[in-house]
Every structure is written in C-alpha cells, then in structure tokens.
Amino acid sequence: MAIAEESIITLEEERRGGPHPLAGKEMMGAEMVIQVLADQGVDMIFGYSGGAILPTYDAIFRYNAEHAEKEIRLVVPANEQGAGFMAAGYSRSTGRPGVFLVTSGPGATNCVTPIRDCAADSIPAILICGQVPRAAMGTDAFQEAPVYSIMQSCAKHTFLVLDPEELEATIRTAFRIATTGRPGPVVIDIPKDVQNWMGKFRGEGYLNLRGYEKRLAKLRARRVEEESMADFFRMLEQSSRPLIYAGGGVINGEAATELREFAETLGIPGVTTLMGIGALDTTGDLSMHMLGMHGTAFANYAVEDCDFLIAVGARFDDRVAGKVAEFAPNARNIAHLDIDAAEIGKVKNVTWSYVGDTGRCLDDMVRHAKRTGFKKDFSAWRKHCAELRAAHPLNWDRDSPNIQPYYVIEELNRITKGEAIVATGVGQHQMWAAQYFDFKRPRTWLTSGSMGTMGFGLPAAIGAKMANPDKIVIAVDGDGSIRMNLGELETATTYGAGVKVLLLNNQGDGMVRQWQRLMFDERFSGTDKTMHKKDFVKAAQADGYEFAERLNIDEIDKVPKMLKRFVEHDGPAFLEVMIDPAALVMPMVGPGKSYREMIVGEWIVPREQGAPAAQMDGKTKADLF
Amino acid sequence: MTSTNGATLSAPSATKHVLGVLVENHHGVLSRIAGLFAARGFNIDSLTVSATEDSSMSRMTVTLCGDTAVIDQIRKQLDKLAEVVTVEDLTEQGAHIERELVLVKIAYPREKRTDLLEIAATFKARSVDMTPETIAFEISGNQEKIDNFLTMITQDARIVEIARSGVVALVRGPGGLRKSFYED
Ligand SMILES: Cc1ncc(C[n+]2csc(CCOP(=O)(O)OP(=O)(O)O)c2C)c(N)n1
Ligand SMILES: [Mg+2]
Numbered sequence: 182m183a184i185a186e187e188s189i190i191t192l193e194e195e196r197r198g199g200p201h202p203l204a205g206k207e208m209m210g211a212e213m214v215i216q217v218l219a220d221q222g223v224d225m226i227f228g229y230s231g232g233a234i235l236p237t238y239d240a241i242f243r244y245n246a247e248h249a250e251k252e253i254r255l256v257v258p259a260n261e262q263g264a265g266f267m268a269a270g271y272s273r274s275t276g277r278p279g280v281f282l283v284t285s286g287p288g289a290t291n292c293v294t295p296i297r298d299c300a301a302d303s304i305p306a307i308l309i310c311g312q313v314p315r316a317a318m319g320t321d322a323f324q325e326a327p328v329y330s331i332m333q334s335c336a337k338h339t340f341l342v343l344d345p346e347e348l349e350a351t352i353r354t355a356f357r358i359a360t361t362g363r364p365g366p367v368v369i370d371i372p373k374d375v376q377n378w379m380g381k382f383r384g385e386g387y388l389n390l391r392g393y394e395k396r397l398a399k400l401r402a403r404r405v406e407e408e409s410m411a412d413f414f415r416m417l418e419q420s421s422r423p424l425i426y427a428g429g430g431v432i433n434g435e436a437a438t439e440l441r442e443f444a445e446t447l448g449i450p451g452v453t454t455l456m457g458i459g460a461l462d463t464t465g466d467l468s469m470h471m472l473g474m475h476g477t478a479f480a481n482y483a484v485e486d487c488d489f490l491i492a493v494g495a496r497f498d499d500r501v502a503g504k505v506a507e508f509a510p511n512a513r514n515i516a517h518l519d520i521d522a523a524e525i526g527k528v529k530n531v532t533w534s535y536v537g538d539t540g541r542c543l544d545d546m547v548r549h550a551k552r553t554g555f556k557k558d559f560s561a562w563r564k565h566c567a568e569l570r571a572a573h574p575l576n577w578d579r580d581s582p583n584i585q586p587y588y589v590i591e592e593l594n595r596i597t598k599g600e601a602i603v604a605t606g607v608g609q610h611q612m613w614a615a616q617y618f619d620f621k622r623p624r625t626w627l628t629s630g631s632m633g634t635m636g637f638g639l640p641a642a643i644g645a646k647m648a649n650p651d652k653i654v655i656a657v658d659g660d661g662s663i664r665m666n667l668g669e670l671e672t673a674t675t676y677g678a679g680v681k682v683l684l685l686n687n688q689g690d691g692m693v694r695q696w697q698r699l700m701f702d703e704r705f706s707g708t709d710k711t712m713h714k715k716d717f718v719k720a721a722q723a724d725g726y727e728f729a730e731r732l733n734i735d736e737i738d739k740v741p742k743m744l745k746r747f748v749e750h751d752g753p754a755f756l757e758v759m760i761d762p763a764a765l766v767m768p769m770v771g772p773g774k775s776y777r778e779m780i781v782g783e784w785i786v787p788r789e790q791g792a793p794a795a796q797m798d799g800k801t802k803a804d805l806f
Numbered sequence: 807m808t809s810t811n812g813a814t815l816s817a818p819s820a821t822k823h824v825l826g827v828l829v830e831n832h833h834g835v836l837s838r839i840a841g842l843f844a845a846r847g848f849n850i851d852s853l854t855v856s857a858t859e860d861s862s863m864s865r866m867t868v869t870l871c872g873d874t875a876v877i878d879q880i881r882k883q884l885d886k887l888a889e890v891v892t893v894e895d896l897t898e899q900g901a902h903i904e905r906e907l908v909l910v911k912i913a914y915p916r917e918k919r920t921d922l923l924e925i926a927a928t929f930k931a932r933s934v935d936m937t938p939e940t941i942a943f944e945i946s947g948n949q950e951k952i953d954n955f956l957t958m959i960t961q962d963a964r965i966v967e968i969a970r971s972g973v974v975a976l977v978r979g980p981g982g983l984r985k986s987f988y989e990d
Contacts, residue, residue: 329834334841338888343833358888389862390830392891392987523882526875 201384231284259668265295270644337365429456430494606662636665
C-alpha cells in the first residue's frame with residue numbers, strides 16, 4: 182500500500198506548523214514506533230515482552246532514559262489478555278486509545294479475546310504485536326502465528342508491516358482508524374527485522390485509505406437537513422410519550438452532554454442500554470435507567486408505553502430488543518441516530534434516521550427547538566414515568582438472614598454516590614452492579630457488554646485506575662469471572678494501583694445457574710463451585726494486599742462498616758463477600774421474548790396481575806442464547 | 807443472513823446483484839473481504855479480483871442474490887472496511903456490461919460432432935482443443951447465455967471438466983467506479 186501522497190487527510194497534529202523536530206533522523210524501526218506513540222500522546226503501554234518484540238521493548242527503555250520528564254509507563258500484566266483489558270479499561274475510562282504491546286505467536290493469540298471485546302463494544306485500542314522476521318514468515322517458525330488472518334476477522338482493522346518504509350505511517354494510520362468513525366481496535370503486526378531496520382524518520386505521513394477518508398469526511402460534514410429536521414419535530418409534535426433509548430454510542434461518541442441537554446430542553450425521559458449507562462445521570466429525574474433483558478421493570482414498562490422511541494447510539498441488540506417485532510409495540514415512530522450507517526434498519530425498521538455525529542445532531546435539534554420556539558408539554562408522560570419508577574422499583578428480600586448482593590451494592594453506592602468508576606466481570610454480579618449503582622457521568626461504567634467476557638473486570642479496573650489515579654475505581658467481580666484473570670490481582674499491588682476489588686462470591690457461575698434454574702429444571706451442569714478450594718482472601722494476601730477481608734454470608738450487620746473501610750483504605754483493597762447463592766437477577770426478559778413476558782421475581786411489583794411466573798416455558802429454549 | 811425485518815437471502819424477492827468494489831491494492835485485502843462474507847453469513851455466487859488501470863487499486867466483482875435489505879446491509883458492511891475505496895451496485899445502476907469466461911471440456915459421441923460445433927457457432931463459442939472423444943470450448947458472455955449454451959451442449963455430450971472465471975462487470979457509458987469516486 183502506498184503512502185498517501187496528495188493526502189486528503191488534514192490533521193491537527195499535521196498543523197504543527199513545521200516539520201517534526203526529529204524529521205530526517207536515522208532511526209531503528211522500533212524507535213520510530215515508540216516515537217510515533219509518544220507523538221500520539223501515549224503515556225502508558227500495557228504489555229508483555231518476548232523474542233519477536235524485544236527491539237521495541239528495548240526502544241521503550243531507551244526512550245524513557247532520554248525522556249525522564251515524560252516517560253511512557255510500562256505496565257506488565259500476568260497474561261497478555263490482562264494487558265488487553267487494562268488497555269480497554271484505560272480507553273473506556275478516558276476516551277483515549279489504550280495501547281498494548283506483545284510478542285508474536287502466543288503473545289498475540291492471547292490478545293484475541295480483548296481485541297474482539299473492544300471491537301464488539303466499539304472501543305478504540307491499539308495492539309502492536311511482534312512477528313517473526315519476514316524471511317521466516319510462512320515457515321511455521323518458532324512462535325509464528327497467522328496474526329493478520331486471525332485478527333482481521335476480530336479487529337476494526339489489521340496491518341502487517343512488510344515494507345519498513347511504511348512503518349511510521351502505519352502506526353499513525355492505526356490511531357486514525359481506531360479513533361474515527363465508529364471506533365474500534367486496530368492491530369499492527371511488525372516482523373522483528375522491520376523493528377530492527379534502520380531508516381530515515383519522516384515525522385509525518387499516513388497510509389492511503391482514500392475510501393475510508395472520504396466516507397469519514399462526509400460523515401463529519403453531515404448535518405440534519407432542514408426537511409428532515411422538520412420531520413423529526415413533526416413526529417415529536419405528534420407524540421405524547423417520547424422516550425430516549427441511549428446506547429454505548431453516546432459514551433463512545435462523547436455525546437452525553439448534548440444528550441442531557443436535549444432531554445432537559447425538550448423534557449423527554451430516557452432509558453439506557455447496558456453500554457449506555459452514564460449517558461444520562463441515573464440520579465436525575467429524566468433517567469429511567471437500564472432497559473432490556475435485565476433492565477428495570479419501570480424502564481421496560483416505559484419502553485412498552487412510549488409512542489415515539491428515539492434511539493441514540495444504540496443498535497437494537499438482542500439483549501435489548503428481545504422479540505424484535507414486539508419491541509416498543511406502541512411506538513408509532515422510531516428515530517435512529519448513529520455513526521454507523523449499517524446499524525440503521527439492520528434489526529428494526531425505523532421511520533427517521535440520521536447517520537453521523539450524534540452529539541452534533543442532538544445539538545442541532547436543541548438549537549432548532551429553541552429557534553423555532555418548539556414547545557410541547559410532556560409533563561403528563563413524565564409524571565407517568567415517575568409513577569412507574571415509584572411503583573415498580575428494583576427490590577429484593579430485605580428480611581433475609583443471608584447477605585443479599587443487592588444490599589452490598591446499594592450500601593457501597595451510598596458511599597460512592599455515583600462518582601466511582603466501576604468495572605465488572607460477567608454474570609449476575611455485573612447485572613446487579615448495573616442495576617444498583619448510580620452513575621452520574623459517562624466513562625465511569627466499564628463492562629464487557631457485547632462479548633460478555635468473564636475476566637474483564639479486574640484488569641479493566643487496573644487500567645482505569647492507572648489512567649485515573651485520583652478516582653475511586655471498583656472492580657465488582659464474580660468468583661467465576663475473577664478466576665479467569667486472577668493473576669492480575671498481583672499487577673495491582675506491583676504498580677500500586679489502588680483498585681478496590683469487591684468479590685461477590687456465590688460459589689459458582691450464578692448467571693448460568695439462573696438459566697439452568699429457569700430453563701433446565703435445575704440441572705446445574707458444570708456451574709457449581711461449592712467444592713472448590715480457593716481461599717480468595719489468602720490469595721489476595723499472598724499478592725500483597727494489605728486490605729484483604731471476607732464477610733461471611735450471615736454477617737449482614739458488618740456490611741456498611743466494612744465497605745467504608747474498604748473504600749477508604751489507601752491502596753489496593755480486596756473484599757470478598759459471601760452472598761446468597763440463590764439470589765437471582767430480576768427482572769428478566771427471557772431471550773427472544775417480548776417485554777410483556779418479563780418476569781419480575783418475588784420482590785418486584787409487576788404492573789399486571791398474573792404476570793408470568795418465574796419459570797420460562799421449556800418449549801422455546803432450543804435455540805435461545 | 808436473516809434480518810429481523812423479514813429479509814432473507816432465499817426470500818422470493820431475492821434478485822441477482824452485481825457489486826463492483828474498488829479496494830486499496832494492499833496485502834490481505836481479498837481475505838478481508840472474503841472473511842466479511844463468511845463471518846456475516848452472506849452467500850456469494852462469484853468473486854473475482856484483478857488489477858486495474860490504477861496500480862494502487864484492485865477491482866473486485868461480487869455477484870450474489872438477495873433482497874434489497876440484504877444487499878443494502880452487505881454494501882454498508884463493505885463500506886466500513888478501511889481498504890474499500892468504493893462499492894457500487896451495478897445492477898441497481900441499470901446499464902452495465904457483464905461477462906464471464908468459461909472453458910468447458912465435453913466428451914461426445916462421434917456422430918454428434920457437427921451438431922455440437924453448430925451449437926457452438928450459434929453461441930459464438932470457440933473450440934480450443936479437440937481429441938477424437940473430447941472438445942474444449944471457450945465461451946464468454948453473460949451468465950444467461952452461458953447457462954443456455956451449457957444446457958444445449960449437455961443434451962448430447964457430458965461435461966468432463968469446466969472452469970469459470972466468475973463474473974466481471976463494468977458500468978455502461980462514459981462513467982466508471984474510479985471516476986465516480988473522485989468526482990462525487
Ligand atoms: C469467558 C467466558 N466464558 C463463559 C461465559 C459464560 N458465562 C456467562 S456468566 C457466567 C457465570 C459467571 O460466574 P461469576 O463470575 O461467578 O458471576 P455470577 O453470575 O456468579 O455473579 C458464565 C460461565 C462467559 N460469559 N465468558
Ligand atoms: Mg459466581
């Protein structure tokens with residue numbers, strides 16, 4: 182691929198106003214890699230070294246020796262997957278792409294899961310892999326893996342650098358691709374001899390991606406046309422029950438401020454997806470919290486009741502839409518704002534759409550409303566929503582003698598008040614955290630939404646803490662999920678990353694057990710861990726945690742005090758809470774079901790008498806997932 | 807692929823489409839595109855790749871069947887790939903030229919030779935190799951013509967082997983993919 186010549190790219194850093202100070206300098210390929218990373222503002226690299234990436238690790242060492250005031254911090258995990266999720270935690274919490282750097286073969290293949298995880302949740306990240314020297318490629322050389330083919334089916338984009346002259350442009354282009362349009366991870370595979378190559382550093386230049394750049398320029402220039410804007414407001418005018426449905430695109434697209442402004446100006450309440458948590462302030466009046474499979478009952482009722490659904494940066498995922506044809510059954514109109522044209526009409530037909538920067542679109546809408554004096558009174562609908570919230574709140578068995586997970590999170594939330602960064606594993610604890618924590622700001626809720634990757638929580642929390650040393654960062658993990666990357670417990674103490682690890686131990690794979698209970702006649706195949714021997718507190722102590730505590734299942738009284746000590750502890754802290762293994766995530770809209778079939782369990786008040794019982798009908802289970 | 811709006815590849819409304827795709831001439835791009843079709847479960851009938859008048863680009867021609875929603879989704883997914891320069895649905899644009907080159911070797915009963923050569927002449931197929939038992943024909947044209955030719959010759963002969971190039975296509979008139987990319 183050619184270096185872009187008459188480039189259609191005009192970039193901020195290109196307007197530096199003069200050549201790069203190092204332009205023309207003879208450098209090794211590896212040095213160029215690090216120099217471009219530094220130019221891109223990278224202050225931290227998560228990674229693990231090895232034969233094929235040695236020259237680049239050496240270049241970091243030398244770079245840092247020369248730039249003591251502006252070091253690139255190197256964070257070494259226990260496993261490359263951990264590095265990937267640390268980079269993801271860094272990225273999700275800051276919006277800047279996290280970078281991870283690994284060796285060829287096993288180093289690279291250990292990164293497949295985080296790369297796919299980032300792609301599925303549209304998280305910008307950069308993975309640099311060492312590769313065997315060009316001459317050895319294709320010979321089944323030691324630690325050779327077909328990284329290009331493996332990664333290209335998982336990442337937003339993948340580069341294999343075969344021409345060293347293109348190396349520096351490739352690194353820059355990777356950042357460009359990762360952070361523009363619908364963001365995503367980019368993988369760069371660099372043969373060792375390309376790292377060792379000596380050449381002239383240019384300090385500028387991108388690879389030629391004409392189509393991508395052109396589409397991007399169009400996307401960026403796009404505004405809602407006058408006529409289309411009028412259509413939107415006509416739909417809003419005709420509506421009496423409009424509802425915002427905000428997804429991860431609002432977070433990733435930095436559109437939360439505009440969304441809040443839009444909601445407040447027009448007086449429209451909103452629900453968010455799991456990925457969209459933080460798009461609205463969950464403590465605010467207009468927030469109806471999370472919708473979907475484990476959304477709040479009141480959110481799902483609002484979706485059922487709305488007559489105009491405004492989807493922003495959301496994609497009607499199966500965990501949200503359930504039975505698509507019956508999703509938002511009373512919505513006469515559906516508007517869909519998204520950066521990705523392929524999402525419009527992919528799952529659900531909509532009556533109005535805009536493809537482009539959602540924040541800009543919302544901002545234009547607010548201006549339009551103000552300019553035209555658009556006024557429509559939705560107070561009756563807001564009152565209805567408030568009543569739904571009051572009548573059908575989340576709830577659980579408050580008299581149980583056993584510690585309930587909901588209680589633990591509710592108490593923790595009393596301390597952190599919606600200001601903490603929370604990362605999770607995958608399972609029931611993830612859903613409880615989503616339901617019971619408040620989130621006042623975007624980029625404070627870090628969860629593996631689309632992939633649902635167990636093992637995400639602990640390393641993501643570490644990455645987020647390293648990027649946000651002044652914030653409280655809590656990893657809410659399950660006993661299954663934490664085992665997946667347990668090695669990273671030590672990474673936190675090694676680097677003094679003061680994460681708070683809250684382990685909700687229900688002695689097994691609670692979420693899977695929940696499905697087995699509801700759909701497989703309680704045959705707990707492969708999900709019971711009551712006989713497992715792990716002493717997590719000892720494990721944490723062994724890894725250097727000065728705060729490592731356990732609350733037994735009946736020690737309810739001790740919960741508030743213990744949580745306070747846990748959060749206030751200066752440095753990494755580990756707290757295991759033994760919770761009621763029978764606790765369920767409720768409500769639940771079964772897979773492929775309509776919201777009308779939502780079950781609410783014993784403790785949440787449904788709005789219809791005779792709502793479906795807490796048992797899923799066995800007939801439909803064949804293909805559901 | 808099934809979209810929940812009810813569009814499926816085998817839906818009765820499915821029609822044949824020819825997509826012209828220009829891509830950056832970059833290592834691995836073919837596997838990237840083929841991978842997209844595989845991962846998303848889009849069935850394609852043929853895919854060809856070749857160099858173009860501009861050495862920095864390759865051209866792919868993809869033929870596939872689907873209804874509008876499916877084809878639209880495929881186009882949009884292709885559009886997301888960073889190396890894709892431009893995608894156009896040539897069928898949708900109406901006038902386009904479409905050709906496939908076929909080499910087919912048949913085994914025939916001797917007394918049918920003249921008949922077969924006559925059929926070939928009618929279809930402007932050329933015989934390019936001949937033995938007492940077999941003839942190899944070369945034919946090019948749109949798929950309909952080729953299918954008709956194959957139907958005709960297999961009435962009296964048996965196909966020993968066949969190699970098809972896959973469809974290549976151009977828009978009619980003065981325009982072209984690269985031109986409209988740069989002018990649009
Ligand atoms: C890597 C991975 N493997 C398997 C699964 C399937 N899965 C989803 S939730 C779950 C159980 C999680 O157990 P735990 O972390 O203890 O959470 P709990 O549900 O008990 O709170 C499993 C096995 C997954 N999501 N990710
Ligand atoms: Mg568990």
